[in-house]
Amino acid sequence: MENSVRFFSGKNIKIESGSMGVLLKITLPDGTVYEDVEPRRYFPISDISRNISIVRLEEDDRGRDKLHEYFIIKDTANLDEDSRKALLTSLDRYYMIPKILDIYDQKNVYGILQWKVLTDRGVFAFDIRDIYSSIKQLNSGKILVIDAYDNRYEIDDVSKLSKRGQKLLLGYL
Amino acid sequence: MAEETKKMTFEELLATLPCKNKEVPAKFNDLVKSVMSEGETIYFYVISDVVLGSRYGESFVAVTSEQLVSYDEIREEKLLTFKISDIEKAEVKRMYGNALFRIKTGGKIIELNKCSYSVTENFDNIAQYINDLNEGKDRQDLIEAVREAYEKRQLYCPKCGARLPYKNAPCIKCADKKKILGRILGYVKPHILLLIVALIMAVITTITNLVPPLLTARLVDGTLVNVADLVEGTPEMESRVNELFSIVLFLFIINTFQNIVGAFRGYILRTASERITNSLKTELYTKAQYLPIKYYDKTSTGSVISRINGDTANLNGFIMRISQEVLTQAIQLVGIVVVMVSMNPVLSLLSLLPIPIVVVSAKIFSKFIHPYYYRIWKRGAKINSILADTLPGIKVVKAFTSEEKSINNFTETNKDLISENLKTAKISSIYNSATGLVMMMGSIVIWGLGGYMVLTKASFLGSEALTAGGLVAFINYMWMFYNPVQFFVSLNETFISAFTSAERVFEVLDAEPEEDFGRGNIPEGGIQGKIEFKNVSFSYEKGKRILSNVNFVIEPGEIVGIVGTTGSGKSTVVNLLMRYYDNYEGDIFIDGDNIKNIDLQYYRSSIGYVLQEPLLFKDTVYRNIAHSDPTMPVEDVIYAAQVANAHTFITKLPDSYDTMLGERGVGLSGGERQRISIARAVLKDPSILILDEATSAVDSETESIIQEAIERIINGRTTIMIAHRLSTLKKADKIIVVDEGKIAEMGSHNELMEKRGKYYKLVKIQSLASELGDNGVFEG
Numbered sequence: 037m038e039n040s041v042r043f044f045s046g047k048n049i050k051i052e053s054g055s056m057g058v059l060l061k062i063t064l065p066d067g068t069v070y071e072d073v074e075p076r077r078y079f080p081i082s083d084i085s086r087n088i089s090i091v092r093l094e095e096d097d098r099g100r101d102k103l104h105e106y107f108i109i110k111d112t113a114n115l116d117e118d119s120r121k122a123l124l125t126s127l128d129r130y131y132m133i134p135k136i137l138d139i140y141d142q143k144n145v146y147g148i149l150q151w152k153v154l155t156d157r158g159v160f161a162f163d164i165r166d167i168y169s170s171i172k173q174l175n176s177g178k179i180l181v182i183d184a185y186d187n188r189y190e191i192d193d194v195s196k197l198s199k200r201g202q203k204l205l206l207g208y209l
Numbered sequence: 210m211a212e213e214t215k216k217m218t219f220e221e222l223l224a225t226l227p228c229k230n231k232e233v234p235a236k237f238n239d240l241v242k243s244v245m246s247e248g249e250t251i252y253f254y255v256i257s258d259v260v261l262g263s264r265y266g267e268s269f270v271a272v273t274s275e276q277l278v279s280y281d282e283i284r285e286e287k288l289l290t291f292k293i294s295d296i297e298k299a300e301v302k303r304m305y306g307n308a309l310f311r312i313k314t315g316g317k318i319i320e321l322n323k324c325s326y327s328v329t330e331n332f333d334n335i336a337q338y339i340n341d342l343n344e345g346k347d348r349q350d351l352i353e354a355v356r357e358a359y360e361k362r363q364l365y366c367p368k369c370g371a372r373l374p375y376k377n378a379p380c381i382k383c384a385d386k387k388k389i390l391g392r393i394l395g396y397v398k399p400h401i402l403l404l405i406v407a408l409i410m411a412v413i414t415t416i417t418n419l420v421p422p423l424l425t426a427r428l429v430d431g432t433l434v435n436v437a438d439l440v441e442g443t444p445e446m447e448s449r450v451n452e453l454f455s456i457v458l459f460l461f462i463i464n465t466f467q468n469i470v471g472a473f474r475g476y477i478l479r480t481a482s483e484r485i486t487n488s489l490k491t492e493l494y495t496k497a498q499y500l501p502i503k504y505y506d507k508t509s510t511g512s513v514i515s516r517i518n519g520d521t522a523n524l525n526g527f528i529m530r531i532s533q534e535v536l537t538q539a540i541q542l543v544g545i546v547v548v549m550v551s552m553n554p555v556l557s558l559l560s561l562l563p564i565p566i567v568v569v570s571a572k573i574f575s576k577f578i579h580p581y582y583y584r585i586w587k588r589g590a591k592i593n594s595i596l597a598d599t600l601p602g603i604k605v606v607k608a609f610t611s612e613e614k615s616i617n618n619f620t621e622t623n624k625d626l627i628s629e630n631l632k633t634a635k636i637s638s639i640y641n642s643a644t645g646l647v648m649m650m651g652s653i654v655i656w657g658l659g660g661y662m663v664l665t666k667a668s669f670l671g672s673e674a675l676t677a678g679g680l681v682a683f684i685n686y687m688w689m690f691y692n693p694v695q696f697f698v699s700l701n702e703t704f705i706s707a708f709t710s711a712e713r714v715f716e717v718l719d720a721e722p723e724e725d726f727g728r729g730n731i732p733e734g735g736i737q738g739k740i741e742f743k744n745v746s747f748s749y750e751k752g753k754r755i756l757s758n759v760n761f762v763i764e765p766g767e768i769v770g771i772v773g774t775t776g777s778g779k780s781t782v783v784n785l786l787m788r789y790y791d792n793y794e795g796d797i798f799i800d801g802d803n804i805k806n807i808d809l810q811y812y813r814s815s816i817g818y819v820l821q822e823p824l825l826f827k828d829t830v831y832r833n834i835a836h837s838d839p840t841m842p843v844e845d846v847i848y849a850a851q852v853a854n855a856h857t858f859i860t861k862l863p864d865s866y867d868t869m870l871g872e873r874g875v876g877l878s879g880g881e882r883q884r885i886s887i888a889r890a891v892l893k894d895p896s897i898l899i900l901d902e903a904t905s906a907v908d909s910e911t912e913s914i915i916q917e918a919i920e921r922i923i924n925g926r927t928t929i930m931i932a933h934r935l936s937t938l939k940k941a942d943k944i945i946v947v948d949e950g951k952i953a954e955m956g957s958h959n960e961l962m963e964k965r966g967k968y969y970k971l972v973k974i975q976s977l978a979s980e981l982g983d984n985g986v987f988e989g
């Protein structure tokens with residue numbers, strides 16, 4: 037059996053930003069301190085604020101990345117304000133899944149969709165190759181979009197797009 | 210090509226620089242120039258898309274002959290420069306949906322730029338360049354390597370600069386539509402005669418179509434007019450009756466003629482169309498057979514299947530429409546207009562009034578309805594995948610009693626499909642009624658106006674006064690007129706959908722097939738079976754090394770075991786030896802020849818390969834064994850079955866060697882299937898035999914039967930055995946221990962046991978397990 041990893045609810049855990057913004061310093065309720073660790077999501081698409089695994093990246097003797105996993109924080113909602121902020125900042129630096137707020141323009145050229153969108157991170161244009169498998173409605177109702185380079189985007193709520201954006205999307209769901 | 214670039218002098222190479230992944234805005238160029246000193250040149254640009262705060266924005270990196278220039282619009286110090294020789298290490302950290310380019314200099318790590326996955330690989334290239342240059346490697350070689358890597362993944366069209374959807378995609382802007390059309394029509398060529406005959410028939414039918422309304426007009430205006438004045442027996446009466454019968458007879462002949470011609474034409478068209486579809490399908494399927502395994506790692510087989518089935522049919526439909534209907538519809542359109550105008554120009558003008566409405570609404574409608582069709586198609590595809598998943602997996606479904614869940618899932622999806630279908634039906638039927646109404650209104654107006662003209666015998670512009678028969682004929686023509694109009698309105702849609710299919714079909718046809726550099730190059734005296742791996746490194750996907758620097762030699766006739774934990778890369782070694790993947794570094798030699806230089810078919814046919822999961826086909830047992838050549842002598846096939854310990858159980862099957870297996874060999878036990886696949890390998894009489902965990906999935910009794918068969922067949926052949934249970938390797942001359950893609954140890958069993966390394970540990974673990982009741986004993 038593989039080593040089992042401990043779960044912590046998140047209560048009484050203190051998280052501070054470490055070097056370079058991504059790395060964190062975490063103090064557990066029993067006082068143990070972990071430095072230079074990074075957070076990873078178990079469910080980077082379906083549940084981004086829960087089940088955060090805390091890992092350390094180490095290089096092995098061949099220069100390959102090895103992931104050492106320490107423990108899991110069940111729910112970021114249980115953290116205190118400052119700790120949560122530090123954790124979210126770090127997650128936000130590692131994970132980039134822009135939220136599409138509106139679709140400005142769309143062209144379908146022989147099966148390749150060209151989109152120009154407004155996201156929470158600015159305006160961006162990209163192409164979608166395999167329309168059928170690249171625009172997916174998840175069980176939660178969220179929509180996941182994958183572009184030609186494997187970048188991911190999501191649409192939280194179709195009804196929040198503009199009328200035109202909704203209409204453009206209609207044909208691909 | 211690569212040869213030519215090597216011969217380039219450094220000056221010539223410099224002239225091709227700077228390399229860039231996108232057009233470089235003049236502003237960026239000026240920024241870099243501002244920090245450059247005399248004699249310095251720019252080698253590479255990476256135009257990024259994400260800024261350090263993980264937002265989209267302006268950011269780039271330039272590498273010059275002396276320094277690294279980094280720009281980020283939200284960084285406090287927007288422009289940063291570093292002497293390349295001061296950089297201790299440059300690296301790209303891949304994150305999720307983005308990556309970070311950073312350098313180590315003066316003992317400190319500096320995060321320079323962020324990017325989305327779209328440009329990550331360009332950053333990889335320059336990081337590699339900087340590190341290699343500082344290690345003292347040849348500058349020109351390094352620049353060329355970067356340049357080649359850049360070119361391979363050109364993000365913009367070299368002709369027009371337009372953005373490309375993926376690496377080396379055909380440029381949509383530049384794509385010559387005429388070329389695509391020409392290529393589609395190329396499939397017509399072999400059947401051109403049939404199509405021309407059909408076309409001539411269609412033209413004749415179309416022209417004869419114009420006649421009946423004229424005849425009915427004659428009937429109404431001449432034959433059947435002023436009937437009250439007619440007296441029976443008079444010559445006038447007689448000629449009227451004659452005329453009636455002539456017209457009726459003529460109508461009869463025209464209709465019969467049209468139907469006969471129609472029947473012939475239908476058959477001819479069907480013939481041409483079946484042939485065209487067939488040749489398209491065959492070409493696609495043939496191509497699919499020769500595509501490298503790499504292609505299937507990325508593309509789902511489902512999408513290849515849908516191209517073979519759906520898209521070829523769509524293309525065929527398009528070919529038929531273009532080759533037949535464009536001309537006939539045009540003839541009909543022109544013919545009707547000519548006849549109508551010559552009958553009554555004013556009415557003609559009036560009857561054209563609804564046309565713009567019909568055209569515009571058809572355009573709007575097709576745009577509007579299009580998404581709904583896609584939704585229907587998508588739901589249909591989803592239902593297909595539910596079927597494809599659950600029916601073959603019925604045992605699992607039953608074992609976990611999830612029948613109800615399956616049914617619910619299916620009904621839900623079906624409900625969804627029905628609701629989309631109904632929505633579409635609603636829209637279509639509203640549209641159809643509305644256009645019907647508009648057209649009907651038009652004809653009512655014509656009835657009114659035309660009727661009035663008939664009554665008042667009004668005539669315009671010198672044309673003859675309209676008669677009652679003329680009016681009837683006119684209205685007939687008017688209805689006939691809408692057909693070609695609607696055809697031409699939807700022609701654009703037809704083109705778009707056909708071109709989409711064409712792109713999908715041509716993408717497969719144009720995909721690079723497996724390279725067969727050594728075609729026709731068959732080693733004299735056959736393959737002896739000496740295998741040599743020399744500095745072989747390989748990764749399936751970029752960034753994740755699976756094999757690194759693998760070296761070993763296997764002498765002809767040697768039996769070699771490869772051991773290692775799951776995922777250590779054992780099967781990957783075999784994949785490379787089988788030439789399933791060509792894009793490895795280093796070389797693999799057979800009898801001293803690079804395997805890439807040997808005829809591919811010959812090479813593979815001299816290797817017998819038995820996989821862990823025996824792949825059988827839906828065919829008879831006999832043909833499954835004689836898969837490579839069903840015309841083999843029966844004696845050989847049966848002998849092979851005997852060698853594989855398969856003969857006895859086969860003869861006990863209900864239809865013996867004729868027993869039909871289900872898909873993937875359903876109907877046999879795992880061990881039986883494995884023995885058939887061994888018989889298949891034996892029958893090839895290969896010089897090299899590869900057994901990849903051939904007995905891992907069977908019980909120990911079957912294993913010993915198979916093991917006995919294996920020992921019989923490995924005599925005199927170079928044999929590579931990958932085995933989980935080390936006890937199966939007792940006959941091995943040499944054992945190679947693979948660990949995380951590297952060769953950890955190599956040697957005979959005794960040598961490795963003495964060494965007390967990885968192998969020793971593996972053996973100890975297994976013999977411990979065997980003491981606990983498993984049968985993993987190693988007797989050596």
Ligand SMILES: Nc1ncnc2c1ncn2[C@@H]1O[C@H](COP(=O)(O)OP(=O)(O)O)[C@@H](O)[C@H]1O
Nearest residue numbers: 506749750755774775776777778779780781782
């Ligand atoms: N087609 C593939 N695409 C990407 N990765 C693969 C592919 N096949 C195998 N791998 C990866 O390569 C590694 C070695 O696999 P393999 O050679 O099959 O191991 P084994 O030693 O068990 O035979 C594994 O980590 C596996 O995930």
Ligand SMILES: [Mg+2]
Nearest residue numbers: 779780781901
């Ligand atoms: Mg394997």
